[in-house]
Amino acid sequence: MLTVTPETTATVLPMVAVNSTTVAAMATDNIGGGGNAITEYTVTITTPVSPVTLQQVSDWSRVARLLLVVGLAVIGSVGNVYMISAVMIEDHLKKRGNVFLVNTAMADLLITGLVMPASAVVILAGLHDSPPVCSFQWFLASLCWLVTVLTIFGTAVENYARLCLSAETYSSFTSGRITAVVLFIWVLSSCAVTAQVFCNLGPDYCTRKFSGLFSYQVTVAVLFVILPTVLTSGFYLRTVLHVRLAKSDPGFKPPVTFSWDYSLMKTNFYSFIMFLIFWSPFGVILSIGNIQKLDARTFYNLAWLALSKSCINNFLYCITNRHFRNAYINLFHYCCCKTTVAFSRRSRGEVARPSGDVRVHIIPGYNMYSYTSPQRARETGGKSSMCKRTAGSSRTSRNNGRDVYQL
Incomplete structure (x- = not known):
């Protein structure tokens, strides 16, 4: 919608910026038949509101x-x-x-x-x-x-x-x-x-x-x-x-x-x-x-x-x-955090870890894990009196052939 509010009879020159909401337009006015004068006009352009892009709905860029x-x-x-x-x-x-x-x-x-x-x-x-x-x-x-x-x-x-x-x-x-x-x-x-x-x-x-x-x-x-x-x-x-x-x-x-x-x-x-x-x-x-x-x-x-x-x-x-x-x-x-979450249950025929095991990812780059649980602690507690505790971490092997590092 284009709205022009002149104070005198004038012809608006085609110098309007279409993308602007309010612009200034120049016009010529015939004064007394003797000469032309330049008059400024305020031209208001109403852009339709867009529900898709939110243009004109908010003032944001x-x-x-x-x-x-x-x-x-x-x-x-x-x-x-x-x-x-x-x-x-x-x-x-x-x-x-x-x-x-x-x-x-x-x-x-x-x-x-x-x-x-x-x-x-x-x-x-x-x-x-x-x-x-x-x-x-x-x-x-x-x-x-x-x-x-x-x-x-x-x-x-x-x-x-x-x-x-x-x-x-x-x-x-x-x-x-x-x-x-x-x-x-x-x-x-x-x-x-x-x-x-x-x-x-x-x-x-x-x-x-x-x-x-x-x-x-x-x-x-x-x-x-x-x-x-x-x-x-x-x-x-x-x-x-x-x-x-x-x-x-x-x-x-x-x-x-x-x-x-x-x-x-x-x-x-x-x-x-x-x-x-x-x-x-x-x-x-x-x-x-x-x-x-x-x-x-x-x-x-x-x-x-x-x-x-x-x-x-x-x-x-x-x-x-x-x-x-x-x-x-x-x-x-x-x-x-790359934590392992199990979504499936093991079958009864498979050898499963104790139900309370917690798998801790120690060093992601080397695929090193630690398995610990109260049940595993009780199992290892009885064996600790028969073997000598080694310093650091001990390396054990599992049935599937993968090395597991236990702290």
Whole structure:
């Protein structure tokens, strides 16, 4: 949009810098028919706001916007991979109900691994905007949002059944049924988002146009937003009240696994609250957009605030749950400190080390390790009276032919 505010009738010369927001233009003014005078004009050029590159959304430079998007993508992707891996390697998290947590992390990983890097590629290409990329981001973000909403509801139901119902009732939540529910969530979400985006039934994120059917949007909001939110809150609150009532009984002595499950349930509830905090502002402004025109800067700032939830959710589990925290620490040591982590069990026919062995990497360059454990100490303690202790380290051999240096 080009706006010129002259004080006299003049003709603006073609000396305007198009890339500037406010520039000074020169003009000629015929004064009294006798001569020409040079007059300065202020020309304001309004550049359209880009939801992909964040240009005109923030006052940051191109490099700053690139670092922001890349930083969010890298941190969020690594954290989500850690969250998925934690459920796989931590024994206390290997429960069929935690498949819902993995599904939530997968939805967050799609946002941090595809939506945000797409913006980084457009920024690197030096483009102001890319409508195809914007449409792709809106489709994928809507899909992941709906999957997350339904998965959080499934998590609340599973936590209630695990903590409040009998073991016989909870046994109906088999791994096959939970997997079928997760697949149904993805299929249902894909169909709903595809119909809304390609049939123009919902709001257009890229152009901020709301041309869909109002009755359809109200129905979708009730079925996929309001109803799951209310039911999720109800299941969590009922679970908390049931557990507190059970703990008030002096004769109630739950096993230690019950405390672990209850702690994980509270973490899931915190994740649900954080999801509402990050996505509610954008949902409200999206609803208001059906009635009146909104400021583009505010609209897209709230949209990216909602997307940033996918980068923080995995850290919430690390901070509030000790089993996730222990798994994160082990994964960090494995990835950064070259510590060996065993993912498979030995068969009974194989000769295994004592169960309490700890493998210590002494000198990485020479593949020298030390095996020590309380059991091994007791075994070697009986032999120490029959042999003379040597100075330094002793060299022994193992059945597999590798030399092991024991301290």
